[in-house]
Amino acid sequence: MQARVKALETLLTEKGLIDPAAIDAIVETYETKVGPRNGARVVAKAWSDPDFADWLKRDATAAIASLGFTGRQGEHMRAVFNTAETHNLVVCTLCSCYPWSVLGLPPVWYKAPAYRSRAVIDPRGVLAEFGLVLPEEKKIRVWDSTAELRYLVIPERPEGTEGMDETALAGLVSRDAMIGTAIAGSSKISAAGSPEAL
Amino acid sequence: MNGPHDLGGQMGFGPVAPEMNEPYFHADWEKRALGITISCGAFGAWTIDESRHARENIPPADYLSASYYEIWIRGVETLLERHGFVTRQELLSGRKLQEGAVPKRVLKAEMVPAALAKGGPCDRPVEAAPLFATGERVKTKNFNPATHTRLPRYARAKLGVVEAVQGFFVFPDDNAHGKGENPQWLYTIVFDGGEIWGEGADPSLTVSIDAWESYLEPV
Numbered sequence: 001m002q003a004r005v006k007a008l009e010t011l012l013t014e015k016g017l018i019d020p021a022a023i024d025a026i027v028e029t030y031e032t033k034v035g036p037r038n039g040a041r042v043v044a045k046a047w048s049d050p051d052f053a054d055w056l057k058r059d060a061t062a063a064i065a066s067l068g069f070t071g072r073q074g075e076h077m078r079a080v081f082n083t084a085e086t087h088n089l090v091v092c093t094l095c096s097c098y099p100w101s102v103l104g105l106p107p108v109w110y111k112a113p114a115y116r117s118r119a120v121i122d123p124r125g126v127l128a129e130f131g132l133v134l135p136e137e138k139k140i141r142v143w144d145s146t147a148e149l150r151y152l153v154i155p156e157r158p159e160g161t162e163g164m165d166e167t168a169l170a171g172l173v174s175r176d177a178m179i180g181t182a183i184a185g186s187s188k189i190s191a192a193g194s195p196e197a198l
Numbered sequence: 199m200n201g202p203h204d205l206g207g208q209m210g211f212g213p214v215a216p217e218m219n220e221p222y223f224h225a226d227w228e229k230r231a232l233g234i235t236i237s238c239g240a241f242g243a244w245t246i247d248e249s250r251h252a253r254e255n256i257p258p259a260d261y262l263s264a265s266y267y268e269i270w271i272r273g274v275e276t277l278l279e280r281h282g283f284v285t286r287q288e289l290l291s292g293r294k295l296q297e298g299a300v301p302k303r304v305l306k307a308e309m310v311p312a313a314l315a316k317g318g319p320c321d322r323p324v325e326a327a328p329l330f331a332t333g334e335r336v337k338t339k340n341f342n343p344a345t346h347t348r349l350p351r352y353a354r355a356k357l358g359v360v361e362a363v364q365g366f367f368v369f370p371d372d373n374a375h376g377k378g379e380n381p382q383w384l385y386t387i388v389f390d391g392g393e394i395w396g397e398g399a400d401p402s403l404t405v406s407i408d409a410w411e412s413y414l415e416p417v
Contacts, residue, residue: 001268005227007292008271009234014294017241017283021307023233029314030232031222072236072317076365093206093350095250096266101317105232107220111266114211120352120405121207121395129214139402144206146348147384147408148320149364181216 035104036175044169074101089180091119092145099150158185202258231267241301247374251346320368322381346374358387383411
């Protein structure tokens with residue numbers, strides 16, 4: 001693919017159709033500026049500020065935009081809140097729809113057939129592969145992103161975090177917790193998607 | 199269409215393989231593939247729906263053995279050729295052989311921040327009252343078009359409940375094929391796991407999709 005993509009870029013540049021510097025700028029944006037720290041800030045604010053959490057429930061697009069997180073693949077946002085009764089899990093069975101504006105580019109597993117095929121039929125099995133074994137009584141709600149709405153899971157706030165400020169709270173929120181393949185504040189699974197890991 | 203992309207409920211792909219400390223890109227060509235795809239999308243020559251359809255039309259054996267950015271490159275090559283920007287010969291040779299179509303715009307580096315920040319909202323002004331209300335039971339249609347649709351196979355001819363009326367959105371089944379945006383109401387429809395997967399389904403499971411109004415029938 002290296003040669004095929006290089007040939008395509010050369011051809012399109014020669015034809016004046018693309019600007020290689022624009023590609024550099026796009027890559028830089030998604031490597032350094034837009035990533036899961038954005039989403040973690042949304043979650044931390046929702047945990048700390050009931051008014052913001054309420055706004056997030058009613059109009060996630062506007063609430064998230066108020067923190068400066070807007071744009072491509074985040075044009076229409078919906079926040080779904082984990083509760084004691086229900087755990088939320090997000091997938092796109094048809095392609096790879098994912099909330100870029102709050103989580104950045106998706107990981108390979110999110111785009112791969114194993115996750116896209118099984119998340120809707122065997123979510124408990126999928127979660128177990130992430131090291132997350134939920135109690136039997138916990139209901140699982142899967143959101144298949146079949147339109148342009150992009151879902152952000154708001155995990156439950158971990159116990160014992162009452163005194164923490166928003167910055168510290170955001171550090172407990174991994175990317176995977178905001179997809180639903182992890183819970184917040186669990187060191188066991190944070191390695192697969194912690195802010196530090198990215 | 200019933201293409202290789204419509205993966206919900208298919209079996210045999212093995213376990214999910216999370217990668218520790220996964221990088222955003224696994225090779226330099228993946229970075230260029232992302233940038234080329236976004237840059238070509240900025241031409242304004244095709245819609246996101248047409249680009250999805252170009253990817254789902256990749257033959258199943260190729261689609262399922264391709265990495266994600268390879269699927270993107272195969273899709274964008276199809277679109278560039280279809281819309282007259284490049285010829286097959288040019289794609290094969292990697293060199294300009296003739297003049298081609300002229301795009302509405304070429305994405306320059308200085309335009310990137312604004313273009314990414316703007317995105318492509320696809321909600322539209324409301325033109326009609328919604329046919330269905332929150333809490334109403336509905337049935338998804340059973341159809342198998344050869345054209346683009348965003349109603350997954352596993353969720354066809356199933357009974358569900360309208361959980362939310364989301365707004366008035368561009369209709370991909372038309373927009374993918376140059377038939378206009380023809381926006382419709384979009385609903386979140388929730389199904390019990392048992393309605394979709396039948397015997398042996400996880401009793402605690404509910405699955406929702408976002409469905410355009412014309413995918414739905416009253417019960």
